[in-house]
Amino acid sequence: MKNITIYCFRNDLRLFDNAAFLKATIESDILLPLFCHPNNQLIHNDIQRIGIHRQTFLRQALNQLKDNLKSLNSDLLEVNGNIYEEIKKISEKIGATKIILEKIISPEELDQENSIRSIGIPVETFWQSSMIEPTELPFNLKNMPDIFTDFRKLIEANKILTKTPTLLPAELPPLPDINIEFVSNVNFPTSIKYECTSFPYLENQFYGGEKNALAHLENYLIKKLPHTYKETRNQLYGINFSTKFSPWLSLGSISARYIAFRIKEFENQHGANESTYWIWFELLWRDYFRFIHFKFGKKLYSKNGLSNNNNLINHNNENFNKWVQGETGNDLIDAGMKELRFTGYLSNRMRQIVASYLIYDLGCDWRKGALWFESQLIDYDVYSNQGNWLYIAGLGTDPRGGRKFNTKKQNLEYDPNNTYKKMWLN
Ligand SMILES: Cc1cc2nc3c(=O)[nH]c(=O)nc-3n(C[C@H](O)[C@H](O)[C@H](O)COP(=O)(O)OP(=O)(O)OC[C@H]3O[C@@H](n4cnc5c(N)ncnc54)[C@H](O)[C@@H]3O)c2cc1C
Incomplete structure (x- = not known):
């Protein structure tokens, strides 16, 4: 029997250092990369849950992902609607034997995962959005220290290091026989004030997507900005006062682990100081807010x-x-x-x-x-x-x-x- 896998991208829209996707490429005879557009219901009067800025940045990230997949003779199928119904329909159509997706442990995303599990074919989920692997932590997540400083001190005392990034897949299994056409209807915003914004995502360099995320990181390092981060990070405006990694990190166009890895290399080459440490320190806050979800779950909401x-x-x-x-x-x-x-x-x-x-x-x-x-x-x-x-x-x-x-x-x-x-x- 052939292994026919659906890889459902979530907030891991990248090919490099995407261990779950790499595994899917190795284990599958046929692989369908899929993205299901999230629900965009109204949250407040006529306000959409995903506003136009987010929609645009996501569109850019998906375009780059699609191009990257195409360059490896694959593609990205995009669908709109209820994730359970969409995946069910597609898995029946292609005879899928497995579904793989990123693990996200916030309540809504966990409900989505549970609904996908009820389709009845094996589902594998992978945690891959933190800088430090939960399995490397010197405590069980259910017993993690509540206070950030206690958490950080334990990480530092135990000299927990980030893992080496995983490689790009060398080649991708073929696609199933399915129509990939998707018409996107994002109206690019006109209200953005280019001259003032601290993150000009309508400019080439700041587009969403993996290529730009990796280029931005290298640019940040070439300019030696890590050496001054701590002094400037509290400023209110400008491009270089803070790293601006967060938009790409949020969609997983780049991994926190790879950023930490490159900052370490930068320190080895150009010297470490309080500022280079502080980038790691802030990324650790990001991990901390992830890990407290394992402990407190829905209560946080x-x-x-x-x-x-x-x-x-x-x-x-x-x-x-x-x-x-x-x-x-x-x-x-x-x-x-x-x-x-x-x-x-x-x-x-x-x-x-x-x-x-x-x-x-x-x-x-x-x-x-x-x-x-x-x-x-x-x-x-x-x-x-x-x-x-x-x-x-x-x-x-x-x-x-x-x-x-x-x-x-x-x-x-x-x-x-x-x-x-x-x-x-x-
Ligand atoms: C009310 C509120 C809501 C926020 N909502 C979000 C959000 O939805 N998404 C988001 O990524 N950040 C959020 N933050 C945290 C922080 O403001 C942003 O991560 C940061 O401003 C992003 O810009 P930067 O990448 O240049 O940050 P930098 O100062 O350069 O920091 C480097 C990286 O460290 C992480 N980081 C820094 N500060 C924090 C923090 N306080 N909490 C968690 N991670 C941090 C981010 O991944 C960031 O990219 C929020 C902060 C507040 C006070």
Whole structure:
């Protein structure tokens, strides 16, 4: 009997250092690379769950993946709709004997996996989105330390290293006999302000996709930017103040493991300092927000998060809408919210400030804020988004319990000449 595999890409849209895809290529006689477009239902009035910035960046990433697969005599089948129904239909049509997909442990994605399992043919899932393998951790994930600093210290004390990246597949098994045509209807955005954005994804160099992700990493290293990262990372605007790895990481166009591997090589060649360490440190935050999902699961998505107290929220939709539109009357917040809506990107510092303002100054539901970010951020990542919102709301694992930012103080410290505000308010 022939091994006929469906490889369903999720947030691992790459061929290099994709161990699960490599395994599929080795074990299959016939291989169908598939991408099922996620559900895009409305989340707020007429707001789509995946806003136009995310749609565009995803389209670019899929185009590159398709080209890469074609260069290896394969292709990418794209479908739209309910993932269970689509995979069921296709597997019946091609007589699939196995389905392989990336493991994602957030509640919605786990439900998807369970529904795919009910199709009745073997399903294999692979965890491959963290920098450190869960199996390398010096503790069982169910017992991982709640507090980031304790987690980090254990990783450092045990000298946990990231694994070497896996290779590109040398060749791909043939496709099944199936029609691959897919018509995409993304309307590329016109509202993006090129001259101001910190992540100009409509420019060639910043397109979504594996080729650009790898090129961006090399460019970042060639410019020796890792040596100054820690000093600049809290700035509010510009291309080079932070790494800008996150949009590509979020779709898996590049792996966190490979970034860590290249930063290590950079350190060996050009020297390590506090800044090069700090890139690793921030990527470890990314891992941490992933790993706490293994421990707390769905609880991270409830109104009270991990808190045992009832978190009283008096959500005000009018205030929420003003926040979304950048019309709160607080200039720093309005600048940030306009930047997010016009470009799909916001610096980490501004994300913290606007999230704190929504929760503590406007008294709104933090989960609504998280949904708005989900719709807008081109680097939307379910684990990092949920984890950071919970952290600021004081409902996660922060030992200090909540982070309220004073906008006047933040303004003085990070935008003393009001340059950032003027960029977005004029
Ligand atoms: C409310 C809120 C929501 C957020 N939502 C997301 C999200 O949906 N997707 C996302 O990738 N990041 C999210 N972040 C984290 C952070 O703001 C972004 O990762 C960062 O701004 C991306 O830009 P960069 O790649 O230049 O980051 P850099 O500063 O260059 O950091 C390097 C990498 O480290 C990781 N990283 C840095 N800071 C964090 C952090 N606080 N949490 C987790 N990982 C981090 C990212 O992968 C990033 O690419 C959120 C932060 C806040 C406060």
